[in-house]
Amino acid sequence: SNFFYCLTGFFIQKNKRHTIVSQVWRQICGFESALVVAQDVSDPLAEDTNLEEQREEFGFVLHDQANVLLHLFYLAIDTRVILLSTAVTPGDNTLQLTIADHGSLVFLVLLGAAFALDDDKIVGGYECQPYSKPWQASLNSGYHFCGGSLINENWVVSAAHCYKSRVEVRLGEHHIALSEGNEQFITSDKVIRHPNYDSWTIDSDIMLIKLSKPATLNQYVQPVSLPSGCAPAGTMCTVSGWGNTMSSTADSNKLQCVEVPILSDSACHNSYPGMITDTMFCAGYLEGGKDSCQGDSGGPVVCNGELQGIVSWGYGCAQKDNPGVYGKVCVFSQWIADILSNN
Incomplete structure (x- = not known):
């Protein structure tokens, strides 16, 4: 499939609310949301020295033009990888990726569509009033x-x-x-x-x-205020970003906003059993429809004028029972203060 040849030059990462495509991907391959998690390793600035963190077994999902979901198993290797070519047999459960790693070959096995982690950016929101989020x-x-x-x-x-x-x-x-x-x-x-x-x-x-x-x-x-304390469940917050809107009409080149409530700890843990730590909180709607998404990662969650959250991760975007998960800024207040004072 020609689709898979568009993977050339991309590095596989775990599903987070990271950008999914570079401009090069869009221009050459023409797929706005074909690859759920990837990073362009041809980028001269993408030195990504944290290769130790990539020595892990990552799951990721691709979908082709026919929207066939593939849950793959990433065999971590020591160095940056470049996907050279692929081969897939219709009806077969194996997708072979030939990867350049100082001459060695790595093969990835298709495990089946165990779960789908969809495209990720502000969903169900609106264009922010220009410059209303100056931070x-x-x-x-x-x-x-x-x-x-x-x-x-x-x-x-x-x-x-x-x-x-x-x-x-x-x-x-x-x-x-x-x-x-x-x-x-x-x-x-x-x-x-x-x-x-x-x-x-x-x-x-x-x-x-x-x-x-x-x-x-x-x-x-203008800077945003750091939190004076942790915001309680029910607090309404605004998430903003240039991530994918999953909409044919919204222009994600223009800053997008969405309002979401902070969910209770119990609702958060029920949505992601065993995955929520003390440094995370959930926000959004359990019925789905409004959420942050890929390309929004790292962006602000502002509640009552204070930065309470950092866009982090989630299963899909705006899916039922899978709210967005955010970094809990209030628990990092001392660390932030220490870094700022020591640097």
């Missing part, structure tokens, strides 16, 4: 891949699973594909993940980015 950042490495939140003129908070050793932080954006005259592009000086971040459980999914120069604060660029 919103876009993390860019040749393309938008994650969101972030400006917390003072020197620091941005995002999700640890968005980590790259170098990144360009884009502030003052609304339409990320256009230059509107209010943008500030600032490279990172330091990127610091939480020491307890676990790439498998996605625990402590938070990182701080120190800007190489202070952001200029104005009506388009």
Whole structure:
């Protein structure tokens, strides 16, 4: 299938609310949401030194033009991988991926459609009023891949699973594909993940980015307040991002917003048994319909003017009984204070 040849040059990652495609993918392959979890390894900025974190067995899902879901098993290897070619036999339960790893070949076995982790971005929301979220950042490495939140003129908070050793932080954006005259592009000086971040459980999914120069604060660029305490269940929050809208009409190049309530701990644990840690909370609607999605990762969840959450992960987007899971910023207050004071 020609679809699978479009995988060339992409690195497989675990399902998180990360960007699913680069501009190159869109231009060459023409699939906006063909690959659920991937990262462009041809990106010169994507050094991704955290290869130890990739030494794990990851599940991921692909779907082709016929929407055939494939749950694959990723055999982790030591170095960055480039998918060279694939072969799939109709009706067979094996998809063979030939991978370049210093001459060795790795084969991936199709386990069947055990579960489907769909495309991921703001769903069921609306275009934010331009510049109404002046803390919103876009993390860019040749393309938008994650969101972030400006917390003072020197620091941005995002999700640890968005980590790259170098990144360009884009502030003052609304339409990320256009230059509107209010943008500030600032490279990172330091990127610091939480020491307890676990790439498998996605625990402590938070990182701080120190800007190489202070952001200029104005009506388009302003920090968001850190939480004074943890928000209770029922609190309404706004999630924003440039992720996939799963809509043919919404333009995800324009910042999208959605309002979601914080769910109770019991509802959160019931939705994801054994997967929710003390550094996470759920927000959304158990009936589905409104959610964050891929490309929104690292972005803000703002409740009553305070940054309570970081877009982290979830099964699918806006699916019934699978609300969004967010990093719980209030439990990281001391860590954030320590990093800011020591750096």
